[in-house]
Amino acid sequence: MSNYRKIWLWSIVGVMLVAVSGIATSGLAVGAMDGTVVHMRVEGQTQTLFDGEVIIGDCVARDDGGIDHALSGVALCGLVDITEKEAIALSLQDFGWGLFVAGIGADITPADWSRSWSFWVNKEPAAVGADTYQVAAGDDLLLAFSGYPTVPLRVTAPEKTLPGEQFTVAVEKKMGEYDANYNWQGVWLPADTALLWVNNNEVAINEAGLAVVTINEPGMAEIWAEGDGFVRSSRRQVQVDNKTEETVVPTVTPTSSVSPLASPTVSPTPSISSSPDQTITPVIPSPTPTETLLAGEERTKAVRLALDYLKRQQGTDGRIEGDLVTAWSVMSFGADGQRAEMVSNLGKTLWDGLAGAQLSSATDVERQIMAVRAAGGNVRLWQGRNLVQELRGYLKEGQLGETTIINDDIFGVLAWLAADQAIGSSEVEQTVNTVLANQDSDGAWGSIDLTAAAMQGLQEYMKRGGKIEVTLASERARSYLFSHQDKYGGFGENLASTAWGIQAIVALGEDPAGWKNNEGKTPWQALARYQNSNGGFGWRSKEDVSSFMTAYAIPALLGKAWPITTESMVKSETINYEQVAGTRLTQNVPTATPQLASPAVAGIQTRAEEQESQAEYAVPLENVSDNNVSETMDSVSSDEGVPKEFIPPNRNDWGFVLSLFSLANMGIGVTGARLFMKV
Structure with missing residues (x-):
């Protein structure tokens, strides 16, 4: 065969291939249009x-x-x-x-x-x-x-289970608000007031939004959640089959009392009792600290990455999302030694964002006191207001805020201490006594989260020389917390409970690396699993990232317990303020000693302690081993000279590039086919 014949033959084959590809891609395009x-x-x-x-x-x-x-x-x-x-x-x-x-x-x-x-x-x-x-x-x-606002629900449950086996169902609600740029910021939170249905049987949900369910009959079970003020969740199908080869059964135990039902049933927990004669759970000996996981450089990098994520969420009004997340973010930066006035976006600082907070409840005031002190501000002269006096206005007959809940009393202790209220004052002692009187018979305060918060307040009260005996209550709470480690080594199978649990352990003067579950996993390992590659943390996994959960995680990563206080903006202050009753007082307010040093967790550097001003990027720490932390991290290039604001391309970026490439090839095919048909 001559060279000319070969050239013509291959030319015809090439044109046919282009035509076929053009027809095929045209067909795909037509199909997509259907x-x-x-x-x-x-x-x-x-x-x-x-x-x-x-x-x-x-x-x-x-x-x-x-x-x-x-x-x-x-x-x-x-x-x-x-x-x-x-x-x-x-x-x-x-x-x-x-x-x-x-x-x-x-x-x-x-x-x-x-x-x-x-x-x-x-x-x-x-x-x-x-x-x-x-x-x-x-x-x-x-x-x-x-109605408004729309609050959707979702339920999370395993796909398969065995008859008579327990499994945990999580019920969550999507809450959010629009930021200054009119971008909606939302987060999934526990929906403890919703109704959970399993095969048309109502199941109680605890304060953490969880219920432990047992289905006795084989078949397909249907689970969903609904309730006043919520949008009904989609219905989740759970196969109950004797032939199930492997069933993942979460180890979370409900943290508040729930009533057992016929079928399905919720496993009951000890009922609430404040009797002084109640049976005390034996105190578990303090675990011997082992090698500190996530210590030193690795944990410092994780903190930097998380703080950078929070900083990127700051709006042009200085806030990070709404009042709630702004306050917790201020505490996160404060734990790192950064005052709110140092964190800014286009001239507006976190302090500016904190100044616009609307305070309408005892918990609002308590959170604001903790945030203002974490920012180095004066809680007795904040925006012309005396927050301590405002909190005192919620104290009635020893109870802070609502009489039906205990969380405002638990955080009341933390707020009084953050404000440096006299340790022997009636406000502090009344609130401490109320917290002690509401401890459950199992050592908890209704949930893992509140138990961890109460432990931090009582430990700080004891360190400051409080006269009320709190040692026994702290030991019982510690025993409860230790017995409620989840399968990941943390608490509650969520970031919030794990972070607060770590802070409680630190408040006890212990190292979280010494707290191991039956599989040898620690709270540090659990905390790492919730961090996304973008630096943020999620509540149930690293995928549902939010500023809210990230702000919870940072103090725990830094090994800092509440209350978090930083050096005052003004070293020595003479405060003039008016009480609610109108009486003018003049008072010297001493500057509190900064509490930036971790009592038990060594090796972590705060921003204030770092010698270098530029943060390093790091991959979130996952699947951490007790033997070697760095070997189990996902590898990541750390070339010098990468600008601080550089954000590596993610999977969506590559997908977009491939889509453009595919469209370009489709266009070539269609054009070639049309030219061929005209010729």
Whole structure:
């Protein structure tokens, strides 16, 4: 065969390949235009109207005025398709700027707008209406008939279990608010006031949003959550099968008393008792400290990464999300030796953000006192207000705030101590006595979280020379905490409980590395599993990252217990302020001694202690081994000269690049095919 014939033959083959690829890609493009598969859930007030996949393409939506609107690829087309196939009435109103979903089925927006249909995309409020949002493959869409704000629920449970075996169900609510840039910031939190249903049997939920469930009959169980003020969760299917080969059974035990039910059942815990004659759980000997995990350079880098994440979340008003997260963030930076006035964005500091807080309850004032002191501020002259005097106004007959809860008393102790209130003052002693009187028979205060917080307050009270005997209560609480380590080595199988637990251990003067569960895992290892590669921490895993949980994690990483106080902005102050009653007082307020030194955990550097001003990037510490911390970390390049603001490309970035590459090749194929057809 001559060279010319070979050239022509290969040329024809090449053109045919281009044509085939063009036809194939054109076919794919046409197929994609037929519709996009998404998941859509429609939650009415009393029932779930639809929960499943739907293909969204072109549609015609008719409003209540009889006018047809041609739409393509928007979420509303999915709703139109569902209501037509399910024979559900759909009411759409055109106000001139778009179509408004006025009613689905029997759920119609009332005249007072007390309830309406809200639209969520991928577990966040949509920025545009359902008639405008262009769907993408795999989107998770929710239309919910609810009041304002819309608070969706979710349940987490294993896919399989055995008859008679216990498993834990977590019930969470999505809470959030818009920041100064109108970006919604949300976080999943325990939904302890929701109702949990297992096969139409109501199951009680404890304060941590958990319930331990036992299903005795084989088959498929259905689990969901609902309640006043919430959007019903999707229904979770749990297979109860005698042939289940492997069942993951979480080891979390409910931390508050719940009533046992017939089937399913919730395992009861000891009832609350404050009798002085109650049986005392034997105190477990203090574990011998071993090699400190996450110590030194590794933990310092983890702190730097977490603080950098928090800093990136700061808005132009100085706040990090709302009042709540701003206050906890101030404490995090304070634990690192950074005052709130040092953390800024476009001229606005965290101190500025703290100044705008709205305080409407005892816990609000307590949190603000702790934050102001962590920032080095004066709680007796904050924004012209005396926060100590305001907190005193909530104290009635020894009880701070609400009489039905104990958390405002527990944090009241911490607030009094943060404010340097005299250790023998009636306010401090009344609050300490109230906390002691409400300790449960098992040594807890209702939950792991509150127990850890109470331990920190009582230990600090004792260190400052308080005369009320708190040693026995602290030992019983320690015994409870030690017995409630989860399978990861932490507490409650969540970041918040683990972080607060670590702080309680530090407050005891012990090293968390010495607290090992039956598998030899420690709280340090548990804490590491919740950190994402972006530096933030999640509540249940490293995937549900939030500023809230990150702010909880940092003091624990630094080995700092509450209250966290830093040096005052003004070294010596003579304060003039007016009491609520109007009496003017003049008082010298001594500067508190900074509490930046960790009593038990060595090797960690705060920002104030670092010699270098530039933070180093580090990969979150996961699967930490007692033998070698650094060997179990994910490898990461640490080239010198990488700018501080550099953010490495993530999986989504690479996916976007590959998508562009694929589109470019598709275009070449289509163009080649068309040219070939014309020739």
